[in-house]
Amino acid sequence: MTLGGTRATISARIAALMMAAVFLAGCVASSGDNPSPSASAANYTDSAEATPATRASAAATRPATTPATASTPVAAQPASLPAGEAAAVSALTAVSTPGSDGYRVGPLDVLNITVFKVEDLTKTVQVSESGSFAFPLVGDIQAAGRTVSEIEKDLAAKLGSNYLRNPQVTVLVKEYNSHRITVDGAVNKPGVFPMQGPMSLLQSIAMAGGMQEVAEGTILVFRRVDGKTAVAKFSVADLRSQKASDPDLQAGDIVTIPSSDLKIGMRYIFQSVPLFNAFMLL
Incomplete structure (x- = not known):
């Protein structure tokens, strides 16, 4: 390719990039003059x-x-x-x-259960897909759809009926996986x-x-x-x-x-800026 042809090609590229930059600047100015009425509101x-x-x-x-x-x-x-x-x-x-008081436990949630002064009954359990968990002495306890307060009362009643006198049961949700x-x-x-x-x-x-x-x-x-x-x-x-x-x-x-879409277009233009500067150095 001749030197004249190379310079013509470079000039054409410069002109195309400048036109694209001017077009994007106009789009930015236009969007700034006409902000969306809902841009700052829900x-x-x-x-x-x-x-x-x-x-x-x-x-x-x-x-x-x-x-x-x-x-x-x-x-x-x-x-x-x-x-x-x-x-x-x-x-x-x-x-x-x-985290709210009215939160209802769901499948796969993880619970920390503590029975006051009974270390063997302090457990971390995971609610099954069916919504229940197994606990020593009392067997399966339904948890899904219930608050931690309701689970505490159920556990205390079942433990107190046959095994403990006035058990104090605390249930906390450790992981909200549901x-x-x-x-x-x-x-x-x-x-x-x-x-x-x-x-x-x-x-x-x-x-x-x-x-x-x-x-x-x-x-x-x-x-x-x-x-x-x-x-x-x-x-x-x-x-x-x-x-x-x-x-x-x-x-x-x-x-x-x-x-x-405007930001996407500008990103591609900015990626071509180093090439544009290289052309200007010729």
């Missing part, structure tokens, strides 16, 4: 049954039926529920939240994670290795409430600056981090 709406990816797409394009402020927690009732059911939703939240959340989208380690106790939205992102550079800056949370799917949208900037409270998650929640 908006709730119902969502049809679908995969997390399709639900996220639908949530991004479908208007929310009931807007809420950025400080509204995920556990707030969705637009589809009558106002009179707010108390029921609140109670449901307490029952399904690890309660899991899903984190997917633009995170470094997407997956399904057990809730080892109360977990906030930002804690779930940290558990998934943090957000990738191409993350859009919003978080979508999908939750089943009263047989329907509710969707909440949060601004990452508002959560980190504490303009919005960091809400607690519930078992079964799906956290999705959308990616930004």
Whole structure:
């Protein structure tokens, strides 16, 4: 190839890269002048049954039926529920939240059981798939669907009927393995994670290795409430600056981090900058 041909090729490449940079700068300016009305607020709406990816797409394009402020927690009732059911939703939240007094034990949870002054009856047990566990002297104890207080009373009654006088039984949940959340989208380690106790939205992102550079800056949370799917949208900037409270998650929640096509395009442009600078040196 002649020197003239080489210079013409270099000039064409430079021109193409400059045009791409100008186009992206215009897109950034345009998006800055027209911010999304829901970018800093949590908006709730119902969502049809679908995969997390399709639900996220639908949530991004479908208007929310009931807007809420950025400080509204995920556990707030969705637009589809009558106002009179707010108390029921609140109670449901307490029952399904690890660490709460109303938490009900589930299969695969691990329990620490202590009988005061009886070391041989201090045990760590795991609830079986069928929802029960075996305990010395009394046999199988049903645990799934019951609070730790109910399990304590059942154990004390059975031990006190034949073996001990006024036994003092303490039951604590060591691992909440029956309660899991899903984190997917633009995170470094997407997956399904057990809730080892109360977990906030930002804690779930940290558990998934943090957000990738191409993350859009919003978080979508999908939750089943009263047989329907509710969707909440949060601004990452508002959560980190504490303009919005960091809400607690519930078992079964799906956290999705959308990616930004604009950021993806800019990343590829930036990867070509060293080549562009090399051309400028010729």
